[in-house]
Amino acid sequence: MIHIKGSLTNYLRNRTVKNIGFLTVGNGISQIISLIGAFYIPKLLGPEKYGIYQTVIAYVGLFGFLTLSGLNKVLIRECAKDLTKTKKILEDTIGMRNLFSFLAALISLIVVLFIDYDKGTKFFIAIFSVSLIINGFQSSINTIYQSFENMKILAVFSIARQLLIVPLSIFFLKLGYGILSLIIINLVINFIILIINFYYSKKIVVFNIFSKIKFIKYYVKAGFNFTLLQFLNTLSGKIDLVMLSFLTTPQNVGIYALAYRIAEKGLIIRTPISQSLFPYYSRKLHTKSINTRTLFNHALLIIIPSLFIAITVILTSNYIITNLIGKEYAQSAVILNILIFYLIFNYSVIPFGLFLQSSNNEKYVIRVAIVKAILNIIGNLIFFYSFGLVGIAFSTLLNECIGLIIQWNYSRHLLKIKI
Numbered sequence: 001m002i003h004i005k006g007s008l009t010n011y012l013r014n015r016t017v018k019n020i021g022f023l024t025v026g027n028g029i030s031q032i033i034s035l036i037g038a039f040y041i042p043k044l045l046g047p048e049k050y051g052i053y054q055t056v057i058a059y060v061g062l063f064g065f066l067t068l069s070g071l072n073k074v075l076i077r078e079c080a081k082d083l084t085k086t087k088k089i090l091e092d093t094i095g096m097r098n099l100f101s102f103l104a105a106l107i108s109l110i111v112v113l114f115i116d117y118d119k120g121t122k123f124f125i126a127i128f129s130v131s132l133i134i135n136g137f138q139s140s141i142n143t144i145y146q147s148f149e150n151m152k153i154l155a156v157f158s159i160a161r162q163l164l165i166v167p168l169s170i171f172f173l174k175l176g177y178g179i180l181s182l183i184i185i186n187l188v189i190n191f192i193i194l195i196i197n198f199y200y201s202k203k204i205v206v207f208n209i210f211s212k213i214k215f216i217k218y219y220v221k222a223g224f225n226f227t228l229l230q231f232l233n234t235l236s237g238k239i240d241l242v243m244l245s246f247l248t249t250p251q252n253v254g255i256y257a258l259a260y261r262i263a264e265k266g267l268i269i270r271t272p273i274s275q276s277l278f279p280y281y282s283r284k285l286h287t288k289s290i291n292t293r294t295l296f297n298h299a300l301l302i303i304i305p306s307l308f309i310a311i312t313v314i315l316t317s318n319y320i321i322t323n324l325i326g327k328e329y330a331q332s333a334v335i336l337n338i339l340i341f342y343l344i345f346n347y348s349v350i351p352f353g354l355f356l357q358s359s360n361n362e363k364y365v366i367r368v369a370i371v372k373a374i375l376n377i378i379g380n381l382i383f384f385y386s387f388g389l390v391g392i393a394f395s396t397l398l399n400e401c402i403g404l405i406i407q408w409n410y411s412r413h414l415l416k417i418k419i
Contacts (some may be wrong), residue, residue, distance in 0.1 A: 001265070025149075025155060026152075026154065026155020026156065026159055027155070028156045029158075029159050029162075030158040030161065030162040030163075031162075031265050031353070033162040033163055033166050034162045034165075034166055034265070035262075035265055036166055036170075037162075037165070037166040037169055037170065038261050038262055038265065039118055039184070039320075040170050040173075040402070041169060041170070041173065042052075042175065042254065042257075042325055042326075042329065043171065043324070043325045043326055044170070044173040044177045045178070045179070045254075045327075046254075047250075047251040047252075047254035047255055047328055047329065048249075048250045048251045048254060049178065049179060049250075049254075050253030050254035050257065050258070051115075051245075051250035051251055051252065051253035051255075051257060051345075052120070052121055052124070052125075052179060052250050052253075052254075053179045053182060053248070054181070054241055054253060054254065054257035054261070055117070055121060055241065055245040055250065055253055056121060056124045057123050057128070057241075057361075058238065058239075058241035058242045058245070058257075059108075059112070059125055059242055059245070060108055060125060060128045060129055060131060060132065061105060061234070061238060061293040062134060062234060062238070062239065062242055063104050063105075063108040063111075063129075063132060063416065064135065064230075064234070065108060065227050065228075065230050065231035065234060066100060066103060066108075066132075066170050067097070067100050067101040067132055067136040067139075068096065068097055068100040068101075068105045068223050068224075068227050069139060069227055069228050069230055070223050070224065070225065070226025070227030070228070070229060071093060071096075071097055071134075071222075071223035071226065071227070072140070072142075072143050072226075073218065073357060074093075074219060074222040074223050074226060075089055075090070075093060075143045075147070076143050076146050076147050077358060079143070079147035080147050080283050081301060083147065083148060083281070086144065086147060086148075086205050086207075087205050087206065087207050090140070090143075090144070090205065090207045090211075091207050091208055091211040092211075092214050092216055092219065093140075093212035093216070093219050093223075094140050094207070094209060095206075095210070095211045095212050095214055096213055096214060096219070096220070097136060098136065098137070098138050098140075098209075098210070098213075099213050100136070101132055101133045101135075101136025101137070102133060104132045104133075104134040104136070105129045105130060105133050108125070108129040108132060109125075109129055112125045112126070112350045121282045122249075124179055124180065124183055124338050127180070127183055127184070127187070128183050128186075128187070130187055131186065131187060131190065134140075134187065134190050134191055134194055135190070137194055137209065138190070138193075138194050138197065139199055140208075140209075141194075141197050141201045142197070143152060144201045144204055144205050145201070145204070145373050148204055149280075150204065151246055153200060157193055157196075157197060157253055158194065160188065161189060161193055165185055165186060165189050166349070168185045168189070169181070169182050169185055169186075175199065175333065205319070208320050216317050225363070225366065226357070226362060227352070227361050228301075228369075229357075229362060229365055229366050229368055229369050231368030232366065232368055232370055232372065232373045233372075233373075234378060235372075235373035235376060236369060236375075236376040236399055236403065237373035237376065237396060237399075237400075239376070239377070240256070240260065240376075240380060240396065241253060241256070241257055241260065241325075243360045243377070243381075243392075244256055244384075244389075244392065245382050247384055248384075248389075252389055254387050255328075255329060255331050255332050255335075255389060256332070256335060256392060256393075258321070258325070258329055258332040258336075259332040259333070259335035259336035259339055259393070260339065262313075262317075262332075262336055263336055263339040263340055263342070263343070264311075265309070265344065265404045266306070266309045266313065266340060267343065267347075270346065270347065270350065273302055273350055274350060274354060277298065277351065277354050281354055281355055281358040288337070294352075295351050295352065295355055298350075298351040299348060299350070299351045299352070302347050302348065302350055302351065303344065303347055303348045305347070306344045306346070306347040306348075308345040308414055309340070309343060310340045310341060310343055310344060313336060313337070313340045314337050314340060317333045317336045317337055317340075318330075320333075321333045321336070330391065331390075334390060335389060335390060335392075335393045337396055338390065338393040338394060339393050339396060339397070341397055342396055342397050342400040343400075344402040345395070345397075345400040345401055345403070346400060348404060349403070349404050349407050349408065351409060352408065352410075352411035353365055353407060355411070355418035356411065358364075364407075364410045365407065365410075367408045367410075368403055368406045368410065369403075371402070371406060372399050372400075372402070372403040375398075375399050375402060376395060376396070377400045379395035379398060379399060380392055380395050382395075383395040
């Protein structure tokens with residue numbers, strides 16, 4: 001007991017834990033604000049239009065990996081080792097990242113031409129594809145704050161984004177505007193925040209955001225590995241809504257999307273934890289001062305919030321959804337009560353996955369992701385035709401459980417952890 005109290009005291013004094021605190025508070029507040037939108041937007045749009053809106057978001061998000069998004073972790077890992085090289089590392093890679101972001105938006109536009117969506121959905125996708133370019137720039141700049149472990153500014157931007165997007169979205173929907181208004185508001189606000197973000201980043205590192213395109217073998221290879229991992233993770237979870245848009249009606253997509261988006265809110269501290277621990281592990285591994293006890297302590301501390309979130313959701317989901325959003329979304333509560341359990345699996349694997357990635361062992365994480373991606377796609381088809389919308393939720397839960405078991409065993413073997 002004394003040892004646990006001592007460990008907790010040391011963690012609270014640690015800069016990494018403070019960063020987790022900043023990001024958790026920032027992400028928590030922004031998610032609370034977005035949760036208001038998650039309730040009101042479906043109610044104002046109705047299941048069918050909400051299904052179309054979520055199809056647009058899910059489809060465009062599917063092409064996020066083409067922006068070479070995995071390069072971010074490579075930059076953080078390398079910059080964290082020697083912060084004096086941050087400017088050079090950024091300018092050696094940002095030109096390539098910008099190119100891939102433009103290509104991602106272009107490919108998204110081309111592919112949708114051959115998909116059997118209605119003209120309205122294709123039009124919305126064409127406009128929202130611009131977000132891939134904006135997000136590409138944004139995430140490149142954010143690596144600066146993560147590398148220097150200055151997470152307070154990221155928390156502020158996170159709150160500001162939702163504080164602007166959610167009220168404006170609700171306001172314009174109440175005025176009678178539809179899906180297009182939501183897409184335009186999202187793009188405009190994110191572009192404004194990108195400009196402000198770039199201005200503040202120069203107070204830490206002055207660099208040329210439009211540097212020449214360079215293809216350095218190490219960054220391309222390492223960035224591809226992390227990008228592949230993110231793409232596989234998309235196939236093992238976020239592709240569910242895209243698959244549903246092919247398998248069923250927009251109304252059913254809307255019903256499932258409501259449960260899915262609310263369940264996502266349960267991951268409010270996953271990103272803060274990952275963003276804070278990744279540079280911490282990278283630095284500790286570089287000095288060879290990390291041990292397995294730290295890894296397990298982190299895992300135990302991370303799992304606790306997911307349990308509280310899951311219990312709270314199960315006790316309140318049916319009442320909140322049917323009374324605040326509408327009885328037409330009643331099935332969403334049933335789906336949500338299943339999806340919420342995957343939070344526990346999702347949180348518990350964080351330290352081990354980050355440890356493998358920061359120690360250049362991401363190939364093992366990729367193997368797990370490949371298995372999960374294949375199982376998820378096959379499972380979605382089998383479970384959907386067997387159980388309907390609820391089957392997709394069961395498929396997701398089973399997939400996360402299998403992924404946890406495999407990655408846990410990899411970690412035990414590679415890191416010689418004794419449970």
